[in-house]
Amino acid sequence: MTPSNYSRFIRFLQDELSLSPDSIAMAERANHPTDSQHKYIDPSPVSMTLWQYGLVTLEQLDKIFDWLETA
Structure with a gap:
């Protein structure tokens, strides 16, 4: 995934799944x-x-993989 698509992925996690930036940063x-x-x-x-x-x-997690499949 390119860096720009990865940025879209992060926005998806925050906007659609309401994950905090701290949670995402820990996983990264x-x-x-x-x-x-x-x-x-x-x-x-x-x-x-x-x-x-x-x-x-x-x-x-299913929603994440669905999003990744279409991104």
């Missing part, structure tokens, strides 16, 4: 290297981390 820290040179970002590990920590339900 757990899964993303700090190297800003990466041109492709895989949002799937972030999604799974949100679920594993109980920050999203299975229904919300």
Whole structure:
């Protein structure tokens, strides 16, 4: 996922699923290297981390994967 699409993904998490920026940042820290040179970002590990920590339900996780499929 390109950085611009990843930004759309983050907005989706905040706007549609009402996730806090802190929750998203925690999941990102757990899964993303700090190297800003990466041109492709895989949002799937972030999604799974949100679920594993109980920050999203299975229904919300399904919505996330539906969104990712169409993005």
